[in-house]
Amino acid sequence: xxxxxxxxxxxxxxxxxxxxxxxxxxxxxxxxxxxxxxxxxxxxxxxxxxxxxxxxxxxxxxxxxxxxxxxxxxxxxxxxxxxxxxxxxxxxxxxxxxxxxxxxxxxxxxxxxxxxxxxxxxxxxxxxxxxxxxxxxxxxxxxxxxxxxxxxxxxxxxxxxxxxxxxxxxxxxxxxxxxxxxxxx
Amino acid sequence: xxxxxxxxxxxxxxxxxxxxxxxxxxxxxxxxxxxxxxxxxxxxxxxxxxxxxxxxxxxxxxxxxxxxxxxxxxxxxxxxxxxxxxxxxxxxxxxxxxxxxxxxxxxxxxxxxxxxxxxxxxxxxxxxxxxxxxxxxxxxxxxxxxxxxxxxxxxxxxxxxxxxxxxxxxxxxxxxxxxxxxxxxxxxxxxxxxxxxxxxxxxxxxxxxxxxxxxxxxxxxxxxxxxxxxxxxxxxxxxxxxxxxxxxxxxxxxxxxxxxxxxxxxxxxxxxxxxxxxxxxxxxxxxxxxxxxxxxxxxxxxxxxxxxxxxxxxxxxxxxx
Numbered sequence: 001x002x003x004x005x006x007x008x009x010x011x012x013x014x015x016x017x018x019x020x021x022x023x024x025x026x027x028x029x030x031x032x033x034x035x036x037x038x039x040x041x042x043x044x045x046x047x048x049x050x051x052x053x054x055x056x057x058x059x060x061x062x063x064x065x066x067x068x069x070x071x072x073x074x075x076x077x078x079x080x081x082x083x084x085x086x087x088x089x090x091x092x093x094x095x096x097x098x099x100x101x102x103x104x105x106x107x108x109x110x111x112x113x114x115x116x117x118x119x120x121x122x123x124x125x126x127x128x129x130x131x132x133x134x135x136x137x138x139x140x141x142x143x144x145x146x147x148x149x150x151x152x153x154x155x156x157x158x159x160x161x162x163x164x165x166x167x168x169x170x171x172x173x174x175x176x177x178x179x180x181x182x183x184x185x
Numbered sequence: 186x187x188x189x190x191x192x193x194x195x196x197x198x199x200x201x202x203x204x205x206x207x208x209x210x211x212x213x214x215x216x217x218x219x220x221x222x223x224x225x226x227x228x229x230x231x232x233x234x235x236x237x238x239x240x241x242x243x244x245x246x247x248x249x250x251x252x253x254x255x256x257x258x259x260x261x262x263x264x265x266x267x268x269x270x271x272x273x274x275x276x277x278x279x280x281x282x283x284x285x286x287x288x289x290x291x292x293x294x295x296x297x298x299x300x301x302x303x304x305x306x307x308x309x310x311x312x313x314x315x316x317x318x319x320x321x322x323x324x325x326x327x328x329x330x331x332x333x334x335x336x337x338x339x340x341x342x343x344x345x346x347x348x349x350x351x352x353x354x355x356x357x358x359x360x361x362x363x364x365x366x367x368x369x370x371x372x373x374x375x376x377x378x379x380x381x382x383x384x385x386x387x388x389x390x391x392x393x394x395x396x397x398x399x400x401x402x403x404x405x406x407x408x409x410x411x412x413x414x415x416x417x418x419x420x421x422x423x424x425x426x427x428x429x430x431x432x433x434x435x436x437x438x439x440x441x442x443x444x445x446x447x448x449x450x451x452x453x454x455x456x457x458x459x460x461x462x463x464x465x466x467x468x469x470x471x472x473x474x475x476x477x478x479x480x481x482x483x484x485x486x487x488x489x490x491x492x493x494x495x496x497x498x499x500x501x502x503x504x505x506x
Contacts (some may be wrong), residue, residue: 027221037447084466085464085473087459088453088458088459088461088462089453089455089459089462089499091458092455092458092498092499092500093454093455093499095499095500096499096500109471119471120465120466122471122473122476123465123466123468123470123476124461124462124465124466126473126477126480127461127464127465127477127480127483127486128461130480130486130487131457131461131486131487131490134292134487134488134503135292135487135500135502135503136503136504136505137500137504137505155397173504174504175501177504178500178501178504181335181336181501181502182342184335185261185334185338185343
């Protein structure tokens with residue numbers, strides 16, 4: 001279709017996002033005990049697209065940063081004004097473009113800056129998960145968590161945990177599977 | 186077009202024949218078409234062989250209306266052939282446009298489909314092991330069948346498409362309008378969706394819309410739907426909020442919820458994701474358990490949301506291995 005309006009296809013892809021080489025990653029992790037999630041050279045480093053709401057979760061991730069809390073350098077954060085802004089299309093787009101996981105974070109229920117936004121996310125997410133399961137996407141690849149502005153440590157632990165689960169699961173096959181379809185036709 | 190009659194072909198790939206009937210549904214207008222045009226190939230209605238098409242010069246046809254998705258190698262072969270022979274190729278109907286109903290097969294693998302259709306189906310002879318093969322040897326002769334692809338493709342996955350005419354099937358008045366435009370020679374930009382509106386179906390639907398708050402989803406047969414009120418507000422899943430206008434909202438007007446056959450609105454890539462977003466955000470609950478219970482009223486949401494558009498969606502198919 002040749003529509004004039006910009007579409008999701010015009011958004012930057014996961015491939016466009018800056019990548020962090022493993023050695024840079026290691027350099028940023030100053031506590032050797034926490035080095036494990038960032039991976040030894042050659043091991044699979046998942047790429048997680050993180051959609052974080054501006055008011056709570058992004059501030060929480062920022063707190064993890066300013067507190068120098070080490071965590072796996074596997075998440076590429078995209079700040080959105082509210083978790084309700086996260087159109088399910090964004091999640092599908094990230095997966096189709098090769099993200100190994102998608103992390104959605106918003107304010108805890110009751111704490112939404114816009115009163116009700118995170119409730120919309122709460123309603124969308126279970127059906128999105130069902131749709132993803134029908135489409136063969138493994139459960140661990142997409143996750144919703146509530147992270148407040150004071151939960152820097154929780155954000156760090158969350159990213160570490162998701163990274164470990166994705167590492168156990170292995171790289172996403174979606175992008176290559178779709179490319180192979182057309183080649184094998 | 187000068188004094189020359191328009192040379193046209195109509196073809197069906199993986200479809201049901203409903204699109205061909207939609208052409209006939211233009212009623213007496215089809216006689217005008219017959220007067221203006223030579224129908225060079227139309228398997229459902231007139232005699233014609235693939236060889237006749239192969240013998241045409243490239244670009245000899247002015248127009249091909251291709252309905253149906255691309256399920257097997259024959260569909261693709263003829264799509265490529267007609268593309269070469271036609272000046273204009275129109276993806277006619279939901280299947281050619283987005284994959285359509287056959288595209289729902291992308292929720293299963295080829296192996297699962299064969300198993301269900303030929304190997305373990307209650308209506309076939311137990312123990313059957315015969316499945317269609319692209320090549321079979323019988324008494325020293327080699328027989329060929331079209332190769333069944335791993336998944337369903339939309340038409341523009343295999344050939345360049347000039348226009349998309351959505352609908353399952355396209356509304357007869359829209360078919361007529363598009364044919365008139367093509368005959369006039371004043372063509373819209375290549376790649377346009379033609380014979381449709383550029384707004385949401387709800388905009389065209391005459392039902393009364395109030396604030397949407399859904400406590401319970403219900404199947405259309407479970408209630409006597411109010412004839413005036415929005416179907417979605419009555420808990421009936423309706424694809425209107427995620428669907429392009431242009432059909433005249435004939436389904437909701439007849440108390441049948443929209444199924445989304447006109448595809449997504451302009452600028453939208455993934456119709457299913459948009460329907461998911463629209464439908465779930467109006468659920469009237471803040472309690473995760475209650476939300477789950479309400480969503481249990483949508484037993485096959487994925488199938489509904491992508492009823493016509495799975496091969497055109499972002500993930501295109503199930504990636505289960």
